[in-house]
Amino acid sequence: xxxxxxxxxxxxxxxxxxxxxxxxxxxxxxxxxxxxxxxxxxxxxxxxxxxxxxxxxxxxxxxxxxxxxxxxxxxxxxxxxxxxxxxxxxxxxxxxxxxxxxxxxxxxxxxxx
Amino acid sequence: xxxxxxxxxxxxxxxxxxxxxxxxxxxxxxxxxxxxxxxxxxxxxxxxxxxxxxxxxxxxxxxxxxxxxxxxxxxxxxxxxxxxxxxxxxxxxxxxxxxxxxxxxxxxxxxxxxx
Numbered sequence: 001x002x003x004x005x006x007x008x009x010x011x012x013x014x015x016x017x018x019x020x021x022x023x024x025x026x027x028x029x030x031x032x033x034x035x036x037x038x039x040x041x042x043x044x045x046x047x048x049x050x051x052x053x054x055x056x057x058x059x060x061x062x063x064x065x066x067x068x069x070x071x072x073x074x075x076x077x078x079x080x081x082x083x084x085x086x087x088x089x090x091x092x093x094x095x096x097x098x099x100x101x102x103x104x105x106x107x108x109x110x111x112x113x
Numbered sequence: 114x115x116x117x118x119x120x121x122x123x124x125x126x127x128x129x130x131x132x133x134x135x136x137x138x139x140x141x142x143x144x145x146x147x148x149x150x151x152x153x154x155x156x157x158x159x160x161x162x163x164x165x166x167x168x169x170x171x172x173x174x175x176x177x178x179x180x181x182x183x184x185x186x187x188x189x190x191x192x193x194x195x196x197x198x199x200x201x202x203x204x205x206x207x208x209x210x211x212x213x214x215x216x217x218x219x220x221x222x223x224x225x226x227x228x
Contacts, residue, residue, distance in 0.1 A: 004156075033215075033216075035218075040220070041220050041221075042117075042202055042218035042219050042220045042221050043157065043202075043218045044218075045215050045216070045217070048215055056208070056215050089154075091156050091157075093156070098214050099206040099208075099214035099215065099216045100145075100147075100162065101147070101159045101162065102149075102157075102159060102216060103159070104156025104157050104158070105156055106154075106155055106156055107154075107155070107156050109154070
């Protein structure tokens with residue numbers, strides 16, 4: 001069964017360092033999402049791609065976060081510099097149709113010390 | 114602004130009983146609503162989608178209702194089992210339609226089924 005792949009599974013870093021997360025969506029899924037989930041809360045959308053184009057990044061802290069999906073397939077989310085408040089689960093998802101039946105990866109659990 | 118509310122308190126029920134979870138929303142009229150299940154340390158898994166013109170939808174032991182007048186969805190698990198213990202999230206679309214739609218999630222309700 002096709003899955004969304006994410007790496008790394010866990011990341012521990014010190015504040016002010018740079019971190020990067022990678023996501024490979026299900027083949028053929030044009031829409032790719034990055035969500036952030038703080039413990040006890042629901043996922044919050046950070047950025048949404050349609051193919052290689054960003055269609056929504058209104059909640060992305062652009063002074064420190066960046067995301068790209070250069071060839072419209074896999075994607076990278078970067079944080080530089082990391083802050084203590086960035087500690088959370090970062091989830092990647094993809095879907096065949098925008099907003100319908102999202103398939104999530106297992107996430108990257110980030111701890112900023 | 115749009116708001117999605119789910120019971121923040123955990124729901125504890127006995128095995129074999131029906132679990133009912135609530136999702137309320139305000140300030141808009143979504144074309145559909147989705148329910149996801151999330152286990153600890155894992156990403157959410159899609160369960161069901163119900164459209165605004167559907168009153169009820171079923172899948173095995175799951176049943177979802179969608180009342181657009183009350184702005185509420187109810188999610189039922191019948192004959193609940195300990196394996197059903199997880200956090201259940203409701204999600205609604207927001208945006209201009211098509212590729213600009215984004216899916217907004219509620220905070221989720223933790224269900225614990227006791228054997």
